[in-house]
Amino acid sequence: MIHVAGLGASGSYLFRRLKDGGFNAMGYDPKKPGFYIPCGYAVNFEKLKELARAVNLDAGEYIEATADTVTFASDSGARIELPARGFCTIDKNRIEKDIMGDYKFERRMAPAPTDEQILVDATGISRHYLGNARGDLQMRTKEYLTETAPERGFHFRYFPSGRGYYWVFPLKNGYHIGAGGDTIDMVSGALKSINDTKKVMSRNIRLSPLFDQAYSGNIIGVGEAIGTVSPITGEGIIPSMESADILFNCISRYDDLETLKERYVAEIKKKFRRYEKLFSLLVNARQGRLKKFGNLLAISSAKEDFQNFGIQLEILKVLKQLAKN
Numbered sequence: 492m493i494h495v496a497g498l499g500a501s502g503s504y505l506f507r508r509l510k511d512g513g514f515n516a517m518g519y520d521p522k523k524p525g526f527y528i529p530c531g532y533a534v535n536f537e538k539l540k541e542l543a544r545a546v547n548l549d550a551g552e553y554i555e556a557t558a559d560t561v562t563f564a565s566d567s568g569a570r571i572e573l574p575a576r577g578f579c580t581i582d583k584n585r586i587e588k589d590i591m592g593d594y595k596f597e598r599r600m601a602p603a604p605t606d607e608q609i610l611v612d613a614t615g616i617s618r619h620y621l622g623n624a625r626g627d628l629q630m631r632t633k634e635y636l637t638e639t640a641p642e643r644g645f646h647f648r649y650f651p652s653g654r655g656y657y658w659v660f661p662l663k664n665g666y667h668i669g670a671g672g673d674t675i676d677m678v679s680g681a682l683k684s685i686n687d688t689k690k691v692m693s694r695n696i697r698l699s700p701l702f703d704q705a706y707s708g709n710i711i712g713v714g715e716a717i718g719t720v721s722p723i724t725g726e727g728i729i730p731s732m733e734s735a736d737i738l739f740n741c742i743s744r745y746d747d748l749e750t751l752k753e754r755y756v757a758e759i760k761k762k763f764r765r766y767e768k769l770f771s772l773l774v775n776a777r778q779g780r781l782k783k784f785g786n787l788l789a790i791s792s793a794k795e796d797f798q799n800f801g802i803q804l805e806i807l808k809v810l811k812q813l814a815k816n
């Protein structure tokens with residue numbers, strides 16, 4: 492028996508794949524229907540399309556707004572427009588609900604697993620079952636659902652020294668405008684001019700990959716619980732679904748729990764190697780050590796990371812723009 496605790500992006504996807512695959516599984520999530528968990532809802536459509544196909548859904552039905560370009564700004568006023576390929580917002584709540592299909596689940600926390608059972612911790616930031624992790628770096632975030640926005644189109648603004656960012660992501664009928672940073676003052680400061688708010692949401696986001704702390708006994712983590720979030724863009728929806736896909740394949744392939752866990756972590760590390768490099772880059776930026784040689788190597792990981800999110804990062808264009816400002 493496999494208990495999946497948490498039915499957000501990663502848990503719902505894993506649960507559906509397990510049920511479709513004929514596994515004996517049960518899902519648990521105490522969240523009330525329609526509960527709005529803060530998230531910008533931005534994904535790369537091309538990646539979502541593939542993942543959705545595996546659960547018989549058409550990703551096109553969930554698109555809210557599509558980007559042709561994305562504006563990046565710095566606090567000093569430098570701006571650059573980068574072409575988008577696949578970058579869009581989706582109705583995340585609706586797709587998660589549809590991923591669950593008609594499968595029954597329980598609106599409560601999961602019971603403690605017995606020795607013969609596996610519990611999958613898909614509880615996101617809380618890591619409710621795996622517990623606290625060493626070196627867990629989290630950023631404070633606040634997000635508004637609004638009708639209007641001060642910037643046009645899809646927009647990011649980075650704070651100095653990698654200490655956070657502000658975003659505007661258009662939806663079908665409104666915007667997600669948010670900010671993430673080290674302190675709540677930093678976050679509130681970035682959002683102080685926004686007053687037309689329909690909803691205000693707040694939670695932390697995990698920036699540190701925790702792949703070496705992805706399991707404990709018969710509890711295995713997936714998604715943001717193990718840090719499948721980009722340390723430089725905050726992208727976590729598709730990576731969390733991809734981690735669920737990896738876990739599903741390992742569960743299907745390996746009967747022995749120890750082998751399953753080892754293979755799972757190895758595959759996760761391979762797939763998300765760039766997050767470990769980008770996390771070091773972030774830590775170096777925060778400590779003012781951006782000139783370190785390792786950071787140069789992380790540039791190609793940054794390019795790969797933006798590309799995965801659906802944004803074409805043109806390094807030369809960025810360097811030229813920086814030289815101008």
Ligand SMILES: Cc1cc2nc3c(=O)[nH]c(=O)nc-3n(C[C@H](O)[C@H](O)[C@H](O)COP(=O)(O)OP(=O)(O)OC[C@H]3O[C@@H](n4cnc5c(N)ncnc54)[C@H](O)[C@@H]3O)c2cc1C
Nearest residue numbers: 497499500501522530531532533614615714715726727728
């Ligand atoms: C403000 C903000 C904006 C973001 N914007 C984006 C974005 O635009 N694009 C993007 O790709 N990523 C974004 N992210 C990151 C992304 O939302 C997450 O990384 C992703 O949703 C993680 O998926 P998950 O399934 O691991 O966890 P979640 O989606 O957080 O799901 C966890 C689930 O576990 C449930 N749960 C909690 N505790 C328990 C328990 N004890 N028992 C059972 N269930 C429990 C919760 O109710 C929830 O449903 C953003 C994050 C934040 C905070």
